[in-house]
Amino acid sequence: MIPYKTIIEINRDSKQPVYIQLTNQFIDLIKERTIPPQTKLPGTRTLSGLVGLHRKTVIACYEELEMQGWIVSVPKKGTFVRKDIPILQQQTWDDKTVPRTGNKIGFAFKSNPALDRKPPQDSVDGYMYVNDGVSDERLTPVKELSITYRKIANKKHTLKYLNYGTTYGSPELRETLMCYLNETRGLNITKDNILITRGSQMGMFLTAQLLVEDGDYIIVGETNYSSSDATFEFAGAKLLRVKVDELGLDTHHIEKLCKTYKVKAVYTTPHHHHPTTVTLSAKRRMHLLNLAKKHHFAILEDDYDYDFHYNHAPILPLASHDTCGNVIYVGSICKTVAPVFRVGYLIAPKAFVDECAKLRRYVDRQGDAILEMTFSNFIKDGSLDRHIKKAVKIYKARRDLFCELLKEELSDYLSFEIPKGGMALWVRLNKKYSWNTVKDVAKQQKLIISEWQYYDAANTKHNAIRMGFSRYNEAEAREFVSRFKKTMRIVDEQGGA
Ligand SMILES: Cc1ncc(COP(=O)(O)O)c(C=O)c1O
Incomplete structure (x- = not known):
């Protein structure tokens, strides 16, 4: 018994x-x-x-x-x-040391080094984080958005959107974006040129998957947004790196490379080059478009922070000058409103949009139709523009203060140019010091510098990182700089390096 x-x-x-x-x-x-x-x-x-x-x-x-x-x-x-219970590996019932699930793996799977990256950590209270340039979540119009979301969700005719729908994204949002982007960014698109994505990253992923065949060449900056490197490498691309100076990507270098290699695409962030924040000059913009036309490559234009320009009006994207169908333009409201709202867009010639919509089905059956309609209303009733206006004013003041404090307190250690826009500075550490040492000491001051390795994929030893300023109000900016200063004093006391 x-x-x-x-x-x-x-x-x-x-x-x-x-x-x-x-x-x-x-x-x-x-x-x-x-x-x-x-x-x-x-x-x-x-x-x-x-x-x-x-x-x-x-x-x-x-x-x-x-x-x-x-x-x-x-x-x-x-x-x-029952007598037909499947036989599982024997395990005595009182063996509490053997985990039932967990780290044991009973199957093989592919792992690709292109994806290797430390997953983001949860932030811990009391710590400050050097970030890449992100919006301040306290400015997010959550109340306004949630009222609109609730209103839309409660409408009778919304019921049909609770079901499976189109992979292109909400027809309302596509219509609204068509008008909004044509008006604000000088595009000349129809609804057919728009695919709603979960953010710029999804647009980049779909593009890379559809453009790249194993071994294809993709041109990126010598310094570049590291996730786009990974996205292309994961798709099987070989990266060719071109110089980046104070005028942005060196298009003469691109021209030279086109003579040796069959280039499939150029990835660029022309509004503010990621990570160095410089704007691609007008002359180079035209040069790049002409090269694309001549050599039949695609330009993947990632306009991740279009809305944030402080010295003059935002510069129109390459996509607004594209007459030959070379530009694939990606953007989102993730930086503008808050990263949690995964709503972005890919703008391209219709045939490419159609292919992306087909592929998207197998990654993410569809977007959040109600959220997309919420943003459609948010754009149409002028709320997005009002939010941008407010945020630009605040971020400009934060940029000015942050730059002033860094200059006053840390100019022995750091140097930078004041960025014309965006949410981050490109900060060079005096070559005497290394981020590797600084980050260890900074951690003792409750200041986390976690991303420094990703800014120098080409190993040019520029010793620079991005430092986001937009998330810090005045008191926080002062605290940040004070922790950084203490860090550098300790590094000096310990003999530098
Ligand atoms: C240059 C650049 N492109 C794209 C993205 C991804 O943006 P999204 O949140 O819209 O996917 C980021 C996010 O940090 C970025 O910095």
């Missing part, structure tokens, strides 16, 4: 119903062969007496086990463990 009384343990404090606890323990005992196939189980009255549970609980447990196919009840004979 199996010692049910000793092996069944019920936790009365658990939130799990007692009959489920009992069922799960029976399943384990059956799987482990502690109760072998075809064993007759005690009657419900007997078992309830043995384990001290109400008979109804035992009945519910037996019904659940029978429904799941572990036991079978034979009229007038009793309840039996």
Whole structure:
């Protein structure tokens, strides 16, 4: 007789119903062969007496086990463990050291070094983080957006959007974006040129997957947005790196490379080059477009921070001058409003948009139709423009203060140009010091510098990183600079380097 009384343990404090606890323990005992196939189980009255549970609980447990196919009840004979229970590897029921799930892996899978990157960490209270340039979540118009979202979700005609829909994204948002982007960015597109994505990153991923065949050449900056490097390398591309100076990507270098290599695409962030923040000059813009036309390559224009320009109006994208269908333009509201709202767009010739829409289906069946309609309203009623106006004013003041503080307090250690836009500075550390040492000391000051390795993929030893300023109000900026200053003093006391 199996010692049910000793092996069944019920936790009365658990939130799990007692009959489920009992069922799960029976399943384990059956799987482990502690109760072998075809064993007759005690009657419900007997078992309830043995384990001290109400008979109804035992009945519910037996019904659940029978429904799941572990036991079978034979009229007038009793309840039996089924004889066709699959054989699992033996494990003694009292072996608590063997994890049931966890790190053991029972299958092979592909892993690609292009994707190797430390996953982002959760932020810890009291710590400050050197970031790449992100919006201040406290400025996000959450209330306004949630009122619109609720209103739309409650409308009767919205019901149809709760079902599976188009992979192109909300027709309303496509229509709204068509007008908005034509008006604000000088584009000349129709709805057919727009695919709604979950953010710029999805646009880049779809583009890379559809453009690149193994070994194709993609041109990127010598310094470049590291996730785009990874996206292209994951698709099988070989990267060719071109110089970046104070006028942006060196298009003469691109021209030279085109003489040797069959270039498939050039990835660029012309508004503010990522990471150095410089704007691609007008002359180079035209040169790049002419090269694309001549050599039949695509330009993937990532306009990640179009809305944030402080010295003059934003510069129109390359896409607005593209007459030959070379530019694939990606953007999003993730930087403008908040990264959590995964709404972006890919703008390209219709045939390419159609192909992207087909591929997207197999990555992410569709977007969040209600959220997309919410943003459609948010753009149409002028709320997005109002939000941008407010944020630009605040971020400009933050940029000015941050630059002033760094100059005053840290000019012995750091140098930078004041960026004309965006949300970050490109800060060079005096060559005497290394970020590797600085980041260790900074951590003791509760200042985390985590991304420094990703800014120099070409190993040019520029010793620079991006330092986001937009997320810090005045008090926070002062605290940030003070922690940095303390860090550098300690580094000096310890002998520098
Ligand atoms: C240059 C650049 N491109 C694209 C992205 C991704 O943006 P999204 O959140 O719209 O996917 C980022 C995000 O940090 C970025 O810095």
